[in-house]
Amino acid sequence: MIKAINRTRIKDIALRANVSIGTVDRVIHNRGEVSKATRDKILSIIDEMEYQPNLLASTLASKKTFSFALLFPEPISTESYWNKPMVGVRKAFHEIQQYGVNINIHLFKQSDPNTFNTEAQQILESNPDGVVLAPFFSRQSKEFIAELKKRAIPYVFIDSNIKDSDKLSYIGQDSYQSGTLAAKLLDYSIPENAAILVLQFAKEKDNLNHLMQREKGFYEYFNSNSTSGKKKLFTLEIIDPTDLIGQNKITDLLKSNPDIKGIFVTNSQVYYLARLIEENNLSGIRVIGHDLINENINFLKKGIVDFLICQRPEEQGYKAIITLFEHLVLKKEVNNENYTSIDIITKENLDYYK
Amino acid sequence: MIKAINRTRIKDIALRANVSIGTVDRVIHNRGEVSKATRDKILSIIDEMEYQPNLLASTLASKKTFSFALLFPEPISTESYWNKPMVGVRKAFHEIQQYGVNINIHLFKQSDPNTFNTEAQQILESNPDGVVLAPFFSRQSKEFIAELKKRAIPYVFIDSNIKDSDKLSYIGQDSYQSGTLAAKLLDYSIPENAAILVLQFAKEKDNLNHLMQREKGFYEYFNSNSTSGKKKLFTLEIIDPTDLIGQNKITDLLKSNPDIKGIFVTNSQVYYLARLIEENNLSGIRVIGHDLINENINFLKKGIVDFLICQRPEEQGYKAIITLFEHLVLKKEVNNENYTSIDIITKENLDYYK
Numbered sequence: 001m002i003k004a005i006n007r008t009r010i011k012d013i014a015l016r017a018n019v020s021i022g023t024v025d026r027v028i029h030n031r032g033e034v035s036k037a038t039r040d041k042i043l044s045i046i047d048e049m050e051y052q053p054n055l056l057a058s059t060l061a062s063k064k065t066f067s068f069a070l071l072f073p074e075p076i077s078t079e080s081y082w083n084k085p086m087v088g089v090r091k092a093f094h095e096i097q098q099y100g101v102n103i104n105i106h107l108f109k110q111s112d113p114n115t116f117n118t119e120a121q122q123i124l125e126s127n128p129d130g131v132v133l134a135p136f137f138s139r140q141s142k143e144f145i146a147e148l149k150k151r152a153i154p155y156v157f158i159d160s161n162i163k164d165s166d167k168l169s170y171i172g173q174d175s176y177q178s179g180t181l182a183a184k185l186l187d188y189s190i191p192e193n194a195a196i197l198v199l200q201f202a203k204e205k206d207n208l209n210h211l212m213q214r215e216k217g218f219y220e221y222f223n224s225n226s227t228s229g230k231k232k233l234f235t236l237e238i239i240d241p242t243d244l245i246g247q248n249k250i251t252d253l254l255k256s257n258p259d260i261k262g263i264f265v266t267n268s269q270v271y272y273l274a275r276l277i278e279e280n281n282l283s284g285i286r287v288i289g290h291d292l293i294n295e296n297i298n299f300l301k302k303g304i305v306d307f308l309i310c311q312r313p314e315e316q317g318y319k320a321i322i323t324l325f326e327h328l329v330l331k332k333e334v335n336n337e338n339y340t341s342i343d344i345i346t347k348e349n350l351d352y353y354k
Numbered sequence: 355m356i357k358a359i360n361r362t363r364i365k366d367i368a369l370r371a372n373v374s375i376g377t378v379d380r381v382i383h384n385r386g387e388v389s390k391a392t393r394d395k396i397l398s399i400i401d402e403m404e405y406q407p408n409l410l411a412s413t414l415a416s417k418k419t420f421s422f423a424l425l426f427p428e429p430i431s432t433e434s435y436w437n438k439p440m441v442g443v444r445k446a447f448h449e450i451q452q453y454g455v456n457i458n459i460h461l462f463k464q465s466d467p468n469t470f471n472t473e474a475q476q477i478l479e480s481n482p483d484g485v486v487l488a489p490f491f492s493r494q495s496k497e498f499i500a501e502l503k504k505r506a507i508p509y510v511f512i513d514s515n516i517k518d519s520d521k522l523s524y525i526g527q528d529s530y531q532s533g534t535l536a537a538k539l540l541d542y543s544i545p546e547n548a549a550i551l552v553l554q555f556a557k558e559k560d561n562l563n564h565l566m567q568r569e570k571g572f573y574e575y576f577n578s579n580s581t582s583g584k585k586k587l588f589t590l591e592i593i594d595p596t597d598l599i600g601q602n603k604i605t606d607l608l609k610s611n612p613d614i615k616g617i618f619v620t621n622s623q624v625y626y627l628a629r630l631i632e633e634n635n636l637s638g639i640r641v642i643g644h645d646l647i648n649e650n651i652n653f654l655k656k657g658i659v660d661f662l663i664c665q666r667p668e669e670q671g672y673k674a675i676i677t678l679f680e681h682l683v684l685k686k687e688v689n690n691e692n693y694t695s696i697d698i699i700t701k702e703n704l705d706y707y708k
Contacts (some may be wrong), residue, residue, distance in 0.1 A: 178703075
């Protein structure tokens with residue numbers, strides 16, 4: 001059985017529609033007069049024959065340039081999480097640069113909401129055509145987007161979402177759902193009557209939207225699964241994982257509660273916990289955390305971290321830029337919510353994850 | 355902190371290298387005389403400034419057309435696995451069609467190695483520039499590629515690999531490794547002393563390379579993990595999952611062995627097992643299988659199948675075509691092995707998987 005795929009040319013469409021090449025061209029470029037019936041017929045043939053017009057040529061005719069502003073957390077180190085969305089941003093830029101798009105990147109400190117405000121202010125002063133932001137701090141983000149709305153500047157969220165905020169689009173994980181996935185994996189991995197610890201490394205948890213959602217999804221899984229209901233869950237909040245007092249609090253808790261057989265760390269800082277487990281020779285605890293950063297990979301390989309839930313940060317960066325581009329430059333409809341996949345990484349599939 | 359990304363133009367490279375635009379152009383298009391030192395300098399600047407040349411323009415100058423032949427299993431139904439690589443093939447075709455590439459698709463029956471031979475013969479008669487094939491049947495595939503080799507026609511494998519075969523490239527999963535991943539997930543999901551059944555739905559298992567590899571990886575995980583070694587494993591081969599005798603064999607085995615708490619089905623036909631579990635009201639068995647086809651998705655949602663290991667079939671189809679294209683048309687170096695990711699899908703992350 002043979003099927004051939006050949007390139008569709010304007011000529012083929014004209015032949016099929018029984019019109020001139022010029023008429024097809026007018027429909028494709030949306031100019032000149034064509035009757036609705038002919039237009040609809042041609043569009044349906046274009047669709048059917050999977051013809052792909054050359055968008056660049058028509059857009060290049062206009063000389064307008066577009067300025068995008070980015071507001072992201074500053075990566076803590078060269079290996080840390082927030083370098084990754086930037087890889088996707090650069091990739092997107094290379095694809096669209098010929099359309100006259102410039103991108104300005106603003107970074108704030110994850111430990112300091114004030115730096116978020118300063119950078120947000122600079123963005124407003126530069127009067128960009130569109131903004132991509134990680135609404136890391138809930139309160140400060142809401143102030144910023146109120147101002148963007150007032151000025152009719154479209155904004156795309158990355159990494160975490162603020163519902164009912166008139167955003168152009170959200171690109172990222174469904175944090176609640178990733179919490180339920182983490183819950184299932186731990187539920188399956190530990191004995192029936194064991195206890196589970198949810199560990200939040202955060203200064204101001206209530207201002208950190210996605211951590212709240214993950215925890216909520218995690219608890220909800222156990223509340224709604226009767227067969228898993230025997231497991232005891234509790235949450236511990238540690239402000240600073242590098243601080244010795246917090247570390248001692250964790251190890252004391254684990255040593256005095258040997259029925260804790262599973263730990264869920266709600267962010268990428270799971271390696272701090274893994275280090276404590278290794279140093280104290282604690283065994284028989286299944287650990288799940290977030291994000292494929294080098295520190296976490298090491299503990300995944302050693303078998304101290306069992307699962308990492310990942311969220312395709314490169315893709316998030318890429319899609320955020322492309323979405324803004326499609327809206328502003330190509331004037332296309334874009335999706336208001338664009339959830340990236342919730343990936344499960346173990347020692348076994350790590351080397352094949354891209 | 356602000357960093358700007360701006361488009362790199364040939365002019366910028368010329369300025370930085372302190373040469374004329376014409377010299378940069380000669381290096382980019384690899385024509386005319388440029389000294390090695392100047393050439394190296396320009397190439398390193400191109401690399402550093404992340405300049406992306408417009409390949410199409412230079413390739414369009416040549417008028418040669420290329421003919422690719424595909425040899426894939428015929429999809430059993432409109433929803434079945436082998437429709438998926440074709441989606442990727444079409445996507446790749448749309449990207450490269452303007453370079454004068456034609457693709458001819460040959461389909462063989464998964465139940466009949468003779469149809470593989472017939473289609474392979476037709477491909478040889480058409481004398482294509484390159485071939486993408488799923489080496490589904492080991493013996494027949496080896497005969498075919500021996501002939502391709504003789505005629506110096508490059509071939510790319512998709513879905514399963516034949517090692518040491520002078521292939522241009524393999525695009526697909528590491529089947530052995532996906533077996534170890536399935537093993538880990540089942541190991542974590544069932545009690546310490548439970549038994550595990552490996553179920554092979556296959557007529558001629560020995561002629562089906564990837565199923566053998568998956569089973570091998572699965573057993574190897576338990577052999578090499580001392581803490582998991584208490585679990586008893588055994589394999590059952592069922593020639594035809596639609597046959598009542600085979601089905602009764604499975605249900606009898608499960609009913610008489612209540613210590614079987616986990617089942618691994620080595621291919622996408624896990625839904626046949628799930629149906630038996632449902633019909634016979636068997637509970638407390640964790641099930642893992644392969645591939646995100648509709649029948650499997652239903653049982654994943656119902657909680658009868660716990661995990662599906664997936665292998666990005668669309669991406670495999672896409673990459674196979676692009677690899678052949680890069681080798682034949684763009685004359686680029688291509689990777690000899692291109693492993694796709696080994697994805698874990700559960701009820702919880704299903705809706706976000708792409």
